[in-house]
Amino acid sequence: MSAGPPKLPSHYRVQRLKYNSYIKGRVGWQNLRSEEFTQEGPYLVTGMHFKEGRVSWDDCYHVTPERYAVDSDIHVSVGDVLMTKDGSIGKLAYIDSLPGSACLNSHVLVLRPLKNLYVGRFLYYVLQSPAFATFILEEQSGTTFYGLTQESVQNFPAFFPEGIDEQRQIASFLDKATAKMDDLIAKKECLLNQLEEYRFSLVVTSVTKGIPNLPTLWKHARLGRVLRLQRGFDITEASHATGSFPVISSGGFSGSTDRPMVKGPGVVVGRKGTLGTVHYVETDYWPHDTTLFVQDFRGSLPRFVYYFLRHLRLESYDVGAANPTLNRNHVHPLQVRWPDSQSQLEIARHLDQAM
Numbered sequence: 001m002s003a004g005p006p007k008l009p010s011h012y013r014v015q016r017l018k019y020n021s022y023i024k025g026r027v028g029w030q031n032l033r034s035e036e037f038t039q040e041g042p043y044l045v046t047g048m049h050f051k052e053g054r055v056s057w058d059d060c061y062h063v064t065p066e067r068y069a070v071d072s073d074i075h076v077s078v079g080d081v082l083m084t085k086d087g088s089i090g091k092l093a094y095i096d097s098l099p100g101s102a103c104l105n106s107h108v109l110v111l112r113p114l115k116n117l118y119v120g121r122f123l124y125y126v127l128q129s130p131a132f133a134t135f136i137l138e139e140q141s142g143t144t145f146y147g148l149t150q151e152s153v154q155n156f157p158a159f160f161p162e163g164i165d166e167q168r169q170i171a172s173f174l175d176k177a178t179a180k181m182d183d184l185i186a187k188k189e190c191l192l193n194q195l196e197e198y199r200f201s202l203v204v205t206s207v208t209k210g211i212p213n214l215p216t217l218w219k220h221a222r223l224g225r226v227l228r229l230q231r232g233f234d235i236t237e238a239s240h241a242t243g244s245f246p247v248i249s250s251g252g253f254s255g256s257t258d259r260p261m262v263k264g265p266g267v268v269v270g271r272k273g274t275l276g277t278v279h280y281v282e283t284d285y286w287p288h289d290t291t292l293f294v295q296d297f298r299g300s301l302p303r304f305v306y307y308f309l310r311h312l313r314l315e316s317y318d319v320g321a322a323n324p325t326l327n328r329n330h331v332h333p334l335q336v337r338w339p340d341s342q343s344q345l346e347i348a349r350h351l352d353q354a355m
Contacts, residue, residue: 006131011162018154021123022112024073025085025150026104037061042068043102045076047084050093052182053124055082057099068103074110076102079120081111083127086147090136094124109153118160122167125174126158202354204311207304208337211350216343224332227305230295231271231328232287233261248281249288250274260284265302267294269314275324276315280306292328304344307351308336 008014017023026032037044044061051059068075076082078098084091086107104110111127113120126132139152161167210216232248235257240247243258250270264284270277272290280303287293294305317331318324339347 020117025109046105074104119167121171217340223334228296229292229328232291234289247286250290301344303348
């Protein structure tokens with residue numbers, strides 16, 4: 001049973017999209033092949049070109065004018081709403097401008113008001129509502145690849161204020177409000193990036209030059225002389241069940257086990273997947289096959305080793321072709337400057353307090 005609209009003001013009307021909208025998608029592939037894509041000509045829009053509610057035209061494919069002319073039903077106009085119907089279902093883009101002629105690739109629908117019955121930008125926001133999200137969950141079909149049919153989208157009970165001017169005002173208000181939120185998010189992300197850079201520079205300075213007023217004895221050595229990395233262990237589903245000991249994969253904590261493989265405290269580095277990430281583990285643990293772990297600290301302080309490996313940015317030592325991979329044999333020969341034991345303790349304490 002399809003989801004109904006939310007509780008609405010009395011002057012709103014509810015109407016299925018098939019009664020007020022032009023809705024079309026490419027019928028099959030129409031024998032369009034990737035070899036036919038061109039460097040110029042009409043734009044060919046796919047869902048992967050949707051970015052932040054708009055089409056990234058610079059990333060789009062192109063087709064010949066002859067290919068563009070094959071199906072006028074899927075030509076794109078200013079004011080249209082585009083929606084993915086397969087894969088990432090319900091991803092949206094609003095067409096506020098066109099750099100040239102454009103048409104749709106498969107998996108994308110164009111929605112356009114009939115006879116100016118509503119404002120396209122208002123529909124763009126309606127399709128971001130919880131009501132439409134619920135509708136998608138109820139209507140999507142498929143076993144391994146979910147999708148929405150054009151018919152099911154046509155049956156969505158959309159809701160609009162009766163007045164076109166009110167729709168424009170609401171859409172304009174939401175445009176300004178979301179732009180303000182996007183600006184705040186961007187500023188916050190910038191501050192977080194600056195903080196992360198500061199923390200990284202603090203780690204680099206501390207582990208390579210020491211901390212102020214701390215006499216430090218340094219030695220030069222290959223990394224493999226001061227610690228030894230070893231590949232982690234594959235784990236069965238039975239072992240990767242319940243327990244009090246963490247399983248650490250390249251991305252961090254990934255479950256528990258009742259049978260740890262390594263005594264803690266430990267330091268684990270992402271070997272595959274999330275490459276070069278460094279994790280500190282207080283307890284006994286199981287390092288996953290996607291990681292390298294410090295098998296022998298050779299008298300060094302684990303907490304200092306954690307910070308030191310962070311500053312190396314080990315992701316830059318990727319040796320994988322298709323799949324990123326960190327090889328310990330490429331890390332062990334690195335020349336490093338290594339502090340004495342007491343300085344390791346003081347540096348680790350200093351960074352713990354500062355971080």
